[in-house]
Amino acid sequence: MDYGILSQIPNDTELQWVNVAIALSFILFDIGVSSVFRLGLSTSLFIATVRCTGQLAVVATLLQKVFETKNPWIVSLIAFVLNFLGTFETVINKSKRRFQYMFPAVLIGMLGSTIPVSIIGTRYAMSVEPFWTPIQYIPIVGMLCGATISAVVVSVSYVLKELVENRDKIEIYLAFGATRMEACRPIAVDALRLALTHPINNMSVLGIIAIPGMMTGAILGGSSVHQAAKLQMIIMFMITASTTLASIFTTFSSILVSVDREHRIRSDRIQDTSRNKAGRLIGAGAGAVKKGVQGVGGGVKWVVGSDPRGQLVKI
Incomplete structure (x- = not known):
């Protein structure tokens, strides 16, 4: 069964860059609102728009070549790169606090959730062979990675927040003989509930209140409404499973690292990044790039930092 959306778009409705330019007026409206109300988001909106446009243009070019080659090794490499970049985004740009070994833990959690779920879902639920x-496979992995990032950030951030702000309460449990898992079980439960709230709410409103983007794209691409609805159901179930697996693994990894085998809270293993430490690190690394660009006559003035508020870091 062919669910290829890109191949189904009629030639007479092919979008041009002028169409993208028209849609850009919505962003200009947002920038105007930010300026009027002094929200301080105008520059962030501009940078995000430039990144969105450039990244999607590059990805479209690369994916077109990948789709034409049909090489399983290249597909595997793309799937790994998507998970690696998702891990980087989670650990470096999205998390206010990080625990020791967070990068490998999140990477393992994402690979261990998105890859098995995407393989089983694509092969058996979507009946795609191979x-x-x-x-079919690369867009599915991309959607799973995007949803998993949000769930992992929510769950891990909550765990580390509780370990830092309610340390005394947890240490009381530990002092009375509770193991680290017994003392942190309420935290883990609440973290997983928060992480799964978003996919559960999404499933609850689909169809009646909201028509999701994947279903809309399939319909616009020429698929029947019933086929598009079934495809969306499959994808939502896959997303929920992937976010659940990744959230469970990363939540318990953060607890096992932050509370050691002697049942002590290790504050030295928790790093606070809320003061834009990652942004300064990225800015320092970009210093060499700045000099090279200036030598050609460029003059790089700003790079995107990792401030959770979306601010820019001057270099």
Whole structure:
């Protein structure tokens, strides 16, 4: 069964860059609102728009070549790169606090959730054979990674926040003989509930209140409404499973690292990044790039930092 959306778009409705420019007026409206109300988001909106446009243009070019090659090794590499970049985004740009070994823990959690779920879902639920057919498999992995990032950030951030702000309460449990898992179980439960709230709410409103983007794209691409609805159901179930697996693994990893085998809270293993430490690190690394660009006559003035509020870091 062919669910290839890109191949189904009629030629007479092919979008041009002028169409994108028209849609850009919505961003200009947002920038105007930010300026009027002095929200301080105008520059962030501009940078995000430039990144969005550039990244999607590059990805479209690369994916077109990948779709044409139909090489399983290239598909595997793309899937790994998506998970690696998702891990980087989670650990470096999205998390206010990090625990020791967070990067490998999140990477393992994402790979261990998105890859098995995408393989099983694509092969059996979507009846795609072989499952690694690029035009179906790569977009599925991308959607799973995007949803998993949000869930992991929510769960891990909550765990580390509780370990830092309610340390005394947890240490009382430990002092009375509770193991680290017994003392942190309420925290883990609440963290997982928060992480899964978003996908559960999404499933609750689909169809009646909201028509999701994947279903809309399939319909616009020429698929029947019933096929588009079934495809969206499959994808939502896959997203929920992937976010659940990744959230469970990273939540308990953060607890096992932050509370050691002697049942002590190790504050030295928790790093606070809320003061834009990662942003300064990225800015320092970009210093060499700045000099090279200036030598050609460029003059790089700003780079995007990792401030959770979306602010810019001057270099």
